[in-house]
Amino acid sequence: MNAISGRIAPAPLLSVEGLTKWYGHVLGCRDVAFDLRPGEVLGIVGESGSGKTTLLNCISGKLTPTAGEVRFDTRRFGLTDIYGLSEPDRRRMQREEWGFVHQNPRDGLRMRVSGGANVAEPLMNLGGRHYGDMRQATIDWLDRVELDTRRIDDKPRNFSGGMQQRIQVARNLIHGPRLVFMDEPTGGLDVSVQARLLDLLRELVRDLGLAVIIVTHDMAVARLMADRLMVMKGGEVVETGLTDQVLDDPQHPYTQLLVSSVLQI
Amino acid sequence: MTDKPLIIVEDLAKTFVLHNAESATIPVFQDLTLQVAAGECVVLAGESGVGKSTLMRSIFGNYLPTQGAVKVWHDGAYVDITQASPHEVLEVRRRTLGYVSQFLRVIPRVPTLQLVMEPLLENGVSFEEAKDRASELLSALRLPQAHWDLPPATFSGGEQQRVNIARSFIRKYPVLLLDEPTASLDAENRAIVVRLINEALAEGAAMIGIFHDLDVRDAVASRLFEVSQSKAAA
Numbered sequence: 001m002n003a004i005s006g007r008i009a010p011a012p013l014l015s016v017e018g019l020t021k022w023y024g025h026v027l028g029c030r031d032v033a034f035d036l037r038p039g040e041v042l043g044i045v046g047e048s049g050s051g052k053t054t055l056l057n058c059i060s061g062k063l064t065p066t067a068g069e070v071r072f073d074t075r076r077f078g079l080t081d082i083y084g085l086s087e088p089d090r091r092r093m094q095r096e097e098w099g100f101v102h103q104n105p106r107d108g109l110r111m112r113v114s115g116g117a118n119v120a121e122p123l124m125n126l127g128g129r130h131y132g133d134m135r136q137a138t139i140d141w142l143d144r145v146e147l148d149t150r151r152i153d154d155k156p157r158n159f160s161g162g163m164q165q166r167i168q169v170a171r172n173l174i175h176g177p178r179l180v181f182m183d184e185p186t187g188g189l190d191v192s193v194q195a196r197l198l199d200l201l202r203e204l205v206r207d208l209g210l211a212v213i214i215v216t217h218d219m220a221v222a223r224l225m226a227d228r229l230m231v232m233k234g235g236e237v238v239e240t241g242l243t244d245q246v247l248d249d250p251q252h253p254y255t256q257l258l259v260s261s262v263l264q265i
Numbered sequence: 266m267t268d269k270p271l272i273i274v275e276d277l278a279k280t281f282v283l284h285n286a287e288s289a290t291i292p293v294f295q296d297l298t299l300q301v302a303a304g305e306c307v308v309l310a311g312e313s314g315v316g317k318s319t320l321m322r323s324i325f326g327n328y329l330p331t332q333g334a335v336k337v338w339h340d341g342a343y344v345d346i347t348q349a350s351p352h353e354v355l356e357v358r359r360r361t362l363g364y365v366s367q368f369l370r371v372i373p374r375v376p377t378l379q380l381v382m383e384p385l386l387e388n389g390v391s392f393e394e395a396k397d398r399a400s401e402l403l404s405a406l407r408l409p410q411a412h413w414d415l416p417p418a419t420f421s422g423g424e425q426q427r428v429n430i431a432r433s434f435i436r437k438y439p440v441l442l443l444d445e446p447t448a449s450l451d452a453e454n455r456a457i458v459v460r461l462i463n464e465a466l467a468e469g470a471a472m473i474g475i476f477h478d479l480d481v482r483d484a485v486a487s488r489l490f491e492v493s494q495s496k497a498a499a
Contacts, residue, residue, distance in 0.1 A: 037352060195373040202372065206387070224372050228351035242326060242351040249328040253284030260285065 011073065013038045013179060013211050014059070019068035021054050027235040028054035032068070034230065034240070038178065039209045043226030043243060045216060047258070051235035052215045053183060059213065060181045061094055072097075072179070095125055099172030103184035105164035108171070109156045115167045116142070116152035122175040141170040145200060162193035166200070173204060182214040186221060198224055219262050223247055231255045269338060270300040271440050271471035272324065277333035279319055280497065292497030293319045297333070299473075299490055303439075306462065306472040308486040311493045317475045320492055321442050323347075324473065325364050326354040337362055337440055359387055363438030365446040369417055369425040377420075378403070378413040381431045388436065402431045406457060422449040434461050441465065443474035447481050459484045 012035040021028035029051040036042055044052045057063035059070050061082050069081045074093050082090055102108040109118050120128075120138045128134050135152075142149045145166040147159075156164050165185065172180060185201065186194040202225060205212055216222050222229055222243060229246045231239040231254065239252040250256045278295035282288060293316040301307050309317040322328040324335050326346045336343035339361040346354060346362075358364075371380050378399050385395035403413060406427040412420065417428045426449050433441065443462070447455045455478065462485045466472065473490075476482040 040352060199372050199375055227355055241329070242354055244327050245329055248322070249281075251282075251329060256284050 015071040022066045029235045041212045041227045043222040043229045046232035050232040099177040099180040101182040101185045103187040108168040114153045119170045145170045179211045271338040272301040273336040274299040275334040278331045294495040295497040297495035301471045303469040305487040310489045363433045364442045365433040367445045369429045441472045
């Protein structure tokens with residue numbers, strides 16, 4: 001044990017600088033900057049309309065920012081501004097090296113094909129040709145996200161919301177991404193289902209050493225999942241820091257309000 | 266082991282500013298200086314509200330001090346917790362700096378045995394070894410075996426506290442912060458915890474503790490530290 005030294009900080013996996021998005025003259029987000037290391041979980045919190053999803057979409061290559069850079073340590077080009085890549089190169093990099101878990105499984109799954117095909121699809125997209133291997137990998141992943149592997153050929157609509165979310169998680173991890181984006185991954189679920197899914201996500205993140213950017217408005221989810229937090233208000237980051245420090249000793253007036261507004265049960 | 270202090274608190278100040286209560290300021294302490302060497306257990310003294318827990322949490326990086334430094338000996342060098350990046354603080358916590366709070370705060374629905382194994386798994390210990398050591402420790406703390414596969418949410422206060430203690434003593438943290446670890450334990454369990462603490466001290470751990478129970482305090486304290494001597498002016 002103690003073999004891994006923490007002294008030498010690894011190079012960032014992702015480096016965001018001056019990221020700004022205007023919708024006409026409505027501000028989406030302004031001047032956001034941060035680094036993310038391999039294996040690090042960053043939580044983005046803030047209320048509805050604070051710019052969390054805009055920021056996530058800009059970072060994940062879904063929405064071209066008005067200004068700023070999103071540099072990712074790509075396997076093929078090294079640390080590169082993803083918006084400097086050609087569209088095909090960027091799409092290929094996204095498919096190969098990233099995952100994106102949507103709040104609504106219907107946004108992340110293809111509802112017309114089976115759960116198993118949904119999980120296997122990223123492998124096919126990356127050139128997998130051996131049917132037997134891909135089916136086995138799919139069964140392994142269904143098992144890993146605690147789904148009944150006998151239901152591999154059922155359509156997503158025949159699964160509950162929590163199970164659909166597990167299919168989406170498997171679909172986004174099967175190809176071995178290094179960075180996974182999550183937009184309110186437990187947002188639409190019952191609290192009982194939510195707790196088990198969070199536990200599963202946390203375990204997978206630890207075992208696979210994934211870097212994750214997770215957007216949530218739920219402070220409890222943020223506390224359980226994130227190593228550090230970025231608090232957004234009106235499109236700007238108002239506070240950053242270690243998760244438990246931001247939640248237990250918030251410095252900015254808005255963060256204090258946000259934390260003190262959480263209902264206790 | 267080193268003969269340098271494992272914890273150095275330098276000119277530490279903490280003032281809370283409550284922006285949503287007309288920016289009320291609550292000064293807690295200032296110019297607080299404290300050093301703790303290997304094998305030493307410094308017990309924080311002073312009445313309730315004097316800032317003992319605030320000091321503890323500032324050392325752990327859970328509270329952000331207003332001024333000063335908190336240096337923890339980690340991997341052959343000092344890391345100033347007040348200045349370190351979140352990544353560094355987590356690394357120091359994972360390997361060097363343990364914290365036993367009064368409350369157990371864990372992910373719901375995870376079985377007790379797994380919670381206790383977690384600090385070992387995070388440090389690369391094998392599943393089997395982690396399981397053996399967690400079982401051993403939970404037995405020593407006399408937590409009924411029937412409880413091990415259950416999540417601790419429904420446990421009594423004393424049982425939860427023992428789970429918390431097991432999580433913190435399963436690894437030999439070189440630096441340990443103890444915030445009332447025996448508050449809801451009966452006499453026999455208190456004696457077990459006192460034994461665990463003394464064993465860790467004998468092996469060179471440095472500790473800062475808060476104990477309201479005078480018997481426990483006398484059994485583990487190397488010296489007392491009055492937090493009120495650094496009281497900040499209101």
